[in-house]
Amino acid sequence: MSEFLHLDELEAEAIYIMREVAAECEKPVMLYSIGKDSSVMLHLALKAFYPEKPPFPFLHVNTTWKFKEMIEFRDKTAKKYGIEMLEYINEEGVKQGINPFDHGSSYTDIMKTQALKQALDKYGFTAAFGGGRRDEEKSRAKERLFSFRNSDHAWDPKNQRPEMWKLYNTEINKGEEIRVFPISNWTEKDIWQYIKRENIDIVPLYFAAERKCVIRDGNIIMVDDDRMRLKEGEEVQTKKIRFRTLGCYPLTGGMESNAETLDEIIDETLGAVSSERTSRVIDNDGGAASMEKRKREGYF
Amino acid sequence: MNGLLKFITCGSVDDGKSTLIGHMLYDAKLLFADQERSLELDSKVGSREGNIDYSLLLDGLMAEREQGITIDVAYRYFTTERRSFIVADTPGHEEYTRNMAVGASFAELAVILVDASQGVLVQTRRHARICSLMGIKHFVFAVNKMDLIHFDRNRFKKIEKEIRMLLAEFDYESVKIIPVSATEGDNITTESEHMTWYRGGTLLSYLEEIDVHADDVEKGFTMPVQRVCRPNHTYRGFSGQIETGKLNVGDEITALPSKEKANVKSIICVGKEVDSANKGQAVTVQLDKEVDVSRGCVLVSGARPTVGNLFTAKLLWMDDSELVAGKNYLLKLGTKKIPAVVMNIKHKIDVNTGSEVSADAIYKNEIAECDISVSEKIVFDEFAQNPTLGALILIDRITHMTSACGVVMHKLNRADNLTYHEMDITREQRENQKGQKARTIWFTGLSGSGKSTLANALEKRLFAIGKHTMTLDGDNVRMGLNKNLGFKEQDRIENIRRIAEVSKLMNDAGVIVINSFVSPYRRDRRNAKEIIGEDNFIEVYVSTPLEECERRDVKGLYKKARMGEIQNFTGISSPYEPPENPDISINTAEHDIETCIDILLEKLEDKI
Numbered sequence: 035m036s037e038f039l040h041l042d043e044l045e046a047e048a049i050y051i052m053r054e055v056a057a058e059c060e061k062p063v064m065l066y067s068i069g070k071d072s073s074v075m076l077h078l079a080l081k082a083f084y085p086e087k088p089p090f091p092f093l094h095v096n097t098t099w100k101f102k103e104m105i106e107f108r109d110k111t112a113k114k115y116g117i118e119m120l121e122y123i124n125e126e127g128v129k130q131g132i133n134p135f136d137h138g139s140s141y142t143d144i145m146k147t148q149a150l151k152q153a154l155d156k157y158g159f160t161a162a163f164g165g166g167r168r169d170e171e172k173s174r175a176k177e178r179l180f181s182f183r184n185s186d187h188a189w190d191p192k193n194q195r196p197e198m199w200k201l202y203n204t205e206i207n208k209g210e211e212i213r214v215f216p217i218s219n220w221t222e223k224d225i226w227q228y229i230k231r232e233n234i235d236i237v238p239l240y241f242a243a244e245r246k247c248v249i250r251d252g253n254i255i256m257v258d259d260d261r262m263r264l265k266e267g268e269e270v271q272t273k274k275i276r277f278r279t280l281g282c283y284p285l286t287g288g289m290e291s292n293a294e295t296l297d298e299i300i301d302e303t304l305g306a307v308s309s310e311r312t313s314r315v316i317d318n319d320g321g322a323a324s325m326e327k328r329k330r331e332g333y334f
Numbered sequence: 335m336n337g338l339l340k341f342i343t344c345g346s347v348d349d350g351k352s353t354l355i356g357h358m359l360y361d362a363k364l365l366f367a368d369q370e371r372s373l374e375l376d377s378k379v380g381s382r383e384g385n386i387d388y389s390l391l392l393d394g395l396m397a398e399r400e401q402g403i404t405i406d407v408a409y410r411y412f413t414t415e416r417r418s419f420i421v422a423d424t425p426g427h428e429e430y431t432r433n434m435a436v437g438a439s440f441a442e443l444a445v446i447l448v449d450a451s452q453g454v455l456v457q458t459r460r461h462a463r464i465c466s467l468m469g470i471k472h473f474v475f476a477v478n479k480m481d482l483i484h485f486d487r488n489r490f491k492k493i494e495k496e497i498r499m500l501l502a503e504f505d506y507e508s509v510k511i512i513p514v515s516a517t518e519g520d521n522i523t524t525e526s527e528h529m530t531w532y533r534g535g536t537l538l539s540y541l542e543e544i545d546v547h548a549d550d551v552e553k554g555f556t557m558p559v560q561r562v563c564r565p566n567h568t569y570r571g572f573s574g575q576i577e578t579g580k581l582n583v584g585d586e587i588t589a590l591p592s593k594e595k596a597n598v599k600s601i602i603c604v605g606k607e608v609d610s611a612n613k614g615q616a617v618t619v620q621l622d623k624e625v626d627v628s629r630g631c632v633l634v635s636g637a638r639p640t641v642g643n644l645f646t647a648k649l650l651w652m653d654d655s656e657l658v659a660g661k662n663y664l665l666k667l668g669t670k671k672i673p674a675v676v677m678n679i680k681h682k683i684d685v686n687t688g689s690e691v692s693a694d695a696i697y698k699n700e701i702a703e704c705d706i707s708v709s710e711k712i713v714f715d716e717f718a719q720n721p722t723l724g725a726l727i728l729i730d731r732i733t734h735m736t737s738a739c740g741v742v743m744h745k746l747n748r749a750d751n752l753t754y755h756e757m758d759i760t761r762e763q764r765e766n767q768k769g770q771k772a773r774t775i776w777f778t779g780l781s782g783s784g785k786s787t788l789a790n791a792l793e794k795r796l797f798a799i800g801k802h803t804m805t806l807d808g809d810n811v812r813m814g815l816n817k818n819l820g821f822k823e824q825d826r827i828e829n830i831r832r833i834a835e836v837s838k839l840m841n842d843a844g845v846i847v848i849n850s851f852v853s854p855y856r857r858d859r860r861n862a863k864e865i866i867g868e869d870n871f872i873e874v875y876v877s878t879p880l881e882e883c884e885r886r887d888v889k890g891l892y893k894k895a896r897m898g899e900i901q902n903f904t905g906i907s908s909p910y911e912p913p914e915n916p917d918i919s920i921n922t923a924e925h926d927i928e929t930c931i932d933i934l935l936e937k938l939e940d941k942i
Contacts, residue, residue: 049616057561081605086565198739205734
């Protein structure tokens, strides 16, 4: 027993969940956000079904404001493993010129939340794997591994199905869907240690490098392309930075760092002074309970 | 490092669970600076006069923060230098017992809080009982709020005695009783200066040290099959997690329930080919010959679980709608999902005292012992022997709610003693002799819709063309076979069950059965369909509208119902659930009887 380590236990749990969903759910999909958690999820899916390929497609909801390096990494990864990678863009939102500078929180709603709902409806997926973890935020700490969404894709936190042992109840009515979080029980540290142990590829933005950026409201925002609008007094500077989470570049705060290797990142993470999600500007918009609110409305 | 420990904290409202965990994280310096800051800020508006309120760290959902109670399980993760922990903080209120059970089913150890100023309460007993039911074998009792009783050693000794008496009724492997103060931090992570009389170590150091992994190699190998892996036609493997024992390439295994034997040709363990794999690992196993294995089967070697279809289980009821005997559910056990009937309720177990009470129905948060029968033979074991093959959930077939969880106590032999006699003359031969296909034609519809008239006329026409038929009618059956049944829910279910079983016997005899019953509930008709068999069941919805039925009022029942003389009358004071996809639908207000029969016969032509 003693050789069966903490990471092995988490890995076996995630694989068990993925296999249950593949066996019981009608039309599963794995959401792929290109971040490190998605890299771990993909790696687990490849292992869970080997020598078969994962028996479901992957879906990336593209807001069109992702870092360039993320999109390159996505396409390279899909090709390398021969997996089916679907991309969904809310074209209506693009037509209306919805962007993170002018539209604030409605940008997130239209380009992420609504786009995800549209994508799930378009393909008729009945179960969607997500890489959410309970250590990220307080309301996630209470979400089940199998989380049910009604036909409006909304979550009802007061009425969660009891989840006993590993007897997952995957029965749903037509129009409903399940969000499944196989790495709920992993911490940020577990993710990094697993990436190292398994030698998993991640987007280079996680490693410190000289990058062009501006300082905005105390966050370091990278200038990834010329769509970045500068406010008065802001000046593009070059700093050695890295990212702890990845999303839309104008909304993702970087940190000054010298961590160029996984070991250095793990060292920094162990001594971290702020929890992971504070680097996402979106979370602080609306107070501590804002994530729960968004999830009730269908955000992942 | 001692690996991962999953534990649960439980206790009554205000026993200080969230505070205890919050304090442990704070003291062990396991908080991030921003969480610590927001904790101090939140506390300023909170109650403890500017002192840190550690519970704010854990109560995550808005509803909880507003009400100051924990309604759902919150999971927390922390790592010390010696161990990684996942803690499930669970609600204390009796009405959230099921949420507590969710946390307990996940945990290897329970930390139960006892308020030192109050001693062991009924809630303490309930929590210990649920933990034990869900399979927890390691207990820590944290006797909290020692500061409120001035760290009195004698009071502690008295509570310790009460706890040991309480534990006498449970099956457990280890217990530790520690006096603590969660708000002040005594014996949480550092030894208390106020209780020099206690030298048993702190709560955290105990949790870091305890070994909860039982050595059960002698139990043999078991692996429920999750799915069949078929990347191409040369490879066929069975994926699952090893629940007990060890597996080596070359081992002889038995596939259950088929009992076929084969040898292990290769093992893939998390993506790599290996020679052997152990308990807990996710594997895909290839065998040296073709055996009948699919999802829900179990591969074993040296282990002897039961193959059967009847057992006694202890259930915790979790659904808002109650359990009555005879109801049909989907049962999930291991990786098998199968229709099941709760045959009877043997007794209820008082969740607070443990005493056995007789009961007709089981309500939310109650525990009961029941006999359960499943529709075909499955592989199971006693929960105490093999938790994975002994734990189950029941799923409501309409709402899909997880209605209950439970554990297998023991198998029942009744089914083993009854063997289904294979007759020399088959149903097919009987059907051929009569020149027909034996089906059950099930008329459903409101009272007065014309069911009996149609059934009667249909039978005459079938008889005339040489078919062998039998009509069962609601009132007639209730005068004989079902004389002892009333109109309560469980009687209604039993009524339909008996009718369905009789119809099945007649079908087996080669006879076409024509049934006319109001049968207002989809659930009941579905049960009947399952007993009679999907392919043999023809559902005819007599869709005559209510106004027309009431206008006809052949038996004068609608009038009585409108005047309140009949309670729960279908269509008036009790619902009718029309079939969603009837095989045939017919409205007697639109056609005369003979035309209706012509329509029916046309649609039935290929079926009977």
